[in-house]
Amino acid sequence: xxxxxxxxxxxxxxxxxxxxxxxxxxxxxxxxxxxxxxxxxxxxxxxxxxxxxxxxxxxxxxxxxxxxxxxxxxxxxxxxxxxxxxxxxxxxxxxxxxxxx
Numbered sequence: 295x296x297x298x299x300x301x302x303x304x305x306x307x308x309x310x311x312x313x314x315x316x317x318x319x320x321x322x323x324x325x326x327x328x329x330x331x332x333x334x335x336x337x338x339x340x341x342x343x344x345x346x347x348x349x350x351x352x353x354x355x356x357x358x359x360x361x362x363x364x365x366x367x368x369x370x371x372x373x374x375x376x377x378x379x380x381x382x383x384x385x386x387x388x389x390x391x392x393x394x395x
Contacts (some may be wrong), residue, residue: 347354382388
């Protein structure tokens with residue numbers, strides 16, 4: 295019984311000692327985390343800078359037909375609703391959707 299008690303006290307001492315790490319340990323771990331975060335940030339920035347949509351998307355174009363719908367963030371109104379309704383009258387898909395409902 296006494297051996298178990300001594301063993302328990304030793305184990306408890308080890309856990310308590312490890313729980314209270316020195317300030318230098320915290321600083322070192324913080325610096326390591328900061329370095330890892332900066333490395334990941336740089337890796338993401340490099341991937342973004344090297345991305346070329348023409349290599350990824352088959353029908354990519356820098357100036358699509360739909361770009362005239364966007365006239366800036368403060369744009370009051372677009373004609374997209376009217377154009378959508380006009381095209382829906384011509385579209386077989388739109389006609390099928392109307393029939394389904």
